[in-house]
Amino acid sequence: MPGPNKLRNTGCPVTFALDTFGDRWSLVIIRDMLMKGCRTYGEFLESSERIATNVLADRLQALEASGIITKSQDPENRRRVLYRLTPKGIDLAPVLLEMALWSGKHDPNTAAQKDFLDRIENDRDGLVEAFRARAMERDQTG
Amino acid sequence: MPGPNKLRNTGCPVTFALDTFGDRWSLVIIRDMLMKGCRTYGEFLESSERIATNVLADRLQALEASGIITKSQDPENRRRVLYRLTPKGIDLAPVLLEMALWSGKHDPNTAAQKDFLDRIENDRDGLVEAFRARAMERDQTG
DNA sequence: ATTATCACTTGTCTTTCACAAGTGGCTATT
DNA sequence: AATAGCCACTTGTGAAAGACAAGTGATAAT
Numbered sequence: 385m386p387g388p389n390k391l392r393n394t395g396c397p398v399t400f401a402l403d404t405f406g407d408r409w410s411l412v413i414i415r416d417m418l419m420k421g422c423r424t425y426g427e428f429l430e431s432s433e434r435i436a437t438n439v440l441a442d443r444l445q446a447l448e449a450s451g452i453i454t455k456s457q458d459p460e461n462r463r464r465v466l467y468r469l470t471p472k473g474i475d476l477a478p479v480l481l482e483m484a485l486w487s488g489k490h491d492p493n494t495a496a497q498k499d500f501l502d503r504i505e506n507d508r509d510g511l512v513e514a515f516r517a518r519a520m521e522r523d524q525t526g
Numbered sequence: 527m528p529g530p531n532k533l534r535n536t537g538c539p540v541t542f543a544l545d546t547f548g549d550r551w552s553l554v555i556i557r558d559m560l561m562k563g564c565r566t567y568g569e570f571l572e573s574s575e576r577i578a579t580n581v582l583a584d585r586l587q588a589l590e591a592s593g594i595i596t597k598s599q600d601p602e603n604r605r606r607v608l609y610r611l612t613p614k615g616i617d618l619a620p621v622l623l624e625m626a627l628w629s630g631k632h633d634p635n636t637a638a639q640k641d642f643l644d645r646i647e648n649d650r651d652g653l654v655e656a657f658r659a660r661a662m663e664r665d666q667t668g
Numbered sequence: 669a670t671t672a673t674c675a676c677t678t679g680t681c682t683t684t685c686a687c688a689a690g691t692g693g694c695t696a697t698t
Numbered sequence: 699a700a701t702a703g704c705c706a707c708t709t710g711t712g713a714a715a716g717a718c719a720a721g722t723g724a725t726a727a728t
Contacts, residue, residue: 392575397629397636397643398557398622399575404629406550408685415540425706433534433541436686441707451632463694463705472632479628480540482621487539487546490593490614494539501539550716567675578717583676605674605725 404450405476409435409443411483414452414469414476418515423466424458452476469519477512546592547618551577551585553625556594556611556618560657565608566600594618611661619654 392399405411409432416422416431428440435443444467447453452473458464481504487494488501503511534541547553551574558564558573570582577585586609589595594615600606623646629636630643645653 393635394575395635395639396557396575397626397633397639398553400629400633400636401625402550402553406548406553408544408548411540411544411548415538426704433536433538434686436688437706438687438708439685444707461695465706475628475631478624479621482624483543484539486617486621487542489617491539491542493535493537494542496537497539568673576717578719579676580678580718581716586675603726607675
């Protein structure tokens with residue numbers, strides 16, 4: 385859980401969003417799922433920058449409780465769990481993209497990935513759709 | 527400061543953004559400035575939902591250090607300090623608006639402010655421009 | 669000089685964080 | 699059937715950050 389009391393329950397949409405995923409790691413995990421296609425505990429550990437195992441386990445639970453991700457058994461390997469974004473989670477793509485645009489504009493260190501930033505501005509909807517398509521892949525069927 | 531080690535320095539724009547304002551309070555303060563026009567320490571204390579004084583002081587310092595806000599003396603009351611958004615801070619408007627849209631779509635409790643959410647979708651650029659105009663008000667001149 | 673406001677600062681206690689190590693369930697191998 | 703190994707956590711520990719209450723120094727009006 386990000387904050388201490390967690391829900392401020394003010395009715396403010398900004399506050400609600402922050403109480404749901406406004407911590408240091410939740411959006412990093414969602415980025416890994418959305419942009420890198422990560423789906424397993426091990427993939428998150430490798431991809432996410434030095435996230436502690438207990439923090440990862442805690443965030444995955446919290447994101448599932450919030451309805452942003454779901455857990456399911458991997459049909460190809462029964463001892464493996466697959467985490468997937470729900471539509472609610474996929475809808476966070478625009479938030480991540482706006483954050484990326486902001487960093488691209490104001491952080492000199494982020495300049496490297498300029499072609500990606502250009503695509504956000506020129507083909508935003510296409511990008512979001514590509515994320516959605518991959519996230520939905522083999523959903524409900526495998 | 528939001529996180530412990532703060533800067534993860536991975537070059538990832540999402541990580542950079544989270545390291546800069548990805549905590550429970552920074553975006554609430556920026557929301558108050560951008561959407562409610564708050565400019566003074568006292569206004570933040572009243573408006574922000576129960577933010578502790580030391581946390582507020584800390585975040586204001588951190589946001590100033592990040593170049594997102596500036597401090598200046600109020601010309602009408604010399605013992606009062608005015609906090610203002612810089613262009614870098616104003617550029618966070620789209621992030622806040624996307625978060626608001628997400629909450630509006632997925633939080634039943636946020637439904638109340640539907641007309642505002644409609645305006646985000648129908649007149650996003652106008653809304654951002656209005657925020658910018660107010661944030662710039664009397665800047666450099668008073 | 670007194671009083672009040674503002675913008676913090678300090679102190680205390682609670683919660684969260686990161687890192688390391690341990691646990692139970694499942695599977696493949698022998 | 700027994701063993702070994704991987705996976706997905708869970709637990710333990712010390713450090714850091716959090717909330718809340720109270721105090722401080724600078725300024726300004728009275």
